[in-house]
Amino acid sequence: QVQVFESGGGLVQAGGSLRLSCAVSESVFSINAIVWYRQAPGKQRELVALISANGDTKYPDSMKGRFTISRDHAKNTVYLQMNNLKPEDTGVYYCHAEHLGRDYWGEGSLVTVSS
Numbered sequence: 001q002v003q004v005f006e007s008g009g010g011l012v013q014a015g016g017s018l019r020l021s022c023a024v025s026e027s028v029f030s031i032n033a034i035v036w037y038r039q040a041p042g043k044q045r046e047l048v049a050l051i052s053a054n055g056d057t058k059y060p061d062s063m064k065g066r067f068t069i070s071r072d073h074a075k076n077t078v079y080l081q082m083n084n085l086k087p088e089d090t091g092v093y094y095c096h097a098e099h100l101g102r103d104y105w106g107e108g109s110l111v112t113v114s115s
Contacts, residue, residue, distance in 0.1 A: 002026050002104040006095045009109030012085055020080040020109055022095035028071050029053055032098040034078045036069060038111075040091035048093070051078055085113045 003025040012018050022034060028051075036048040049069035050058045057069050068081040082089065092108040 002031070002097050002099045002102075004095050004097050004104050004106035006093065006106040006109040009093060009111045011112045011114065014086055014113055014115050016085050016113075017081070017083045018085065018111060020082070020093055020095075020111070022078040022080070022106065024076050024078070024095075024097055024104075026076065026097075026099060028073050028076055028078060030099065034071070035096045035098075036078075036080045037094045037096060038089075038091040039094070039108075040088070043091075045094070049080060082111070085111075087113045087115045089113050 005023045006020060008018060008020040031053060033050055033052045035050045037045045038048050039045040047060055048063055049067055051069045051071055066084050071078045090113050092110050094108045095106040097104045
């Protein structure tokens with residue numbers, strides 16, 4: 001059983017920055033992939049960024065340049081740095097961990113970007 005905890009959301013003005021944290025109860029090296037998703041009001045959940053066990057990162061084209069995923073293995077934590085935020089980035093950001101064939105989700109962290 002892997003526990004996943006997101007934190008760092010909040011209210012920010014357009015153009016501002018936030019850093020989300022995803023703390024997991026297992027070593028990040030043992031988890032196949034840790035993925036940030038987001039769900040905007042009335043929309044489907046979408047992938048924001050991924051980091052694999054070997055440290056490879058992937059982003060959808062729409063997220064490249066403003067969002068950066070990274071990790072601190074000593075803290076078993078993955079971060080999502082979000083810069084130049086836009087109102088359309090508003091949503092609940094979820095952290096997902098895939099470990100030994102099972103999926104684990106956090107409860108989400110709300111990000112609100114005001115115009």
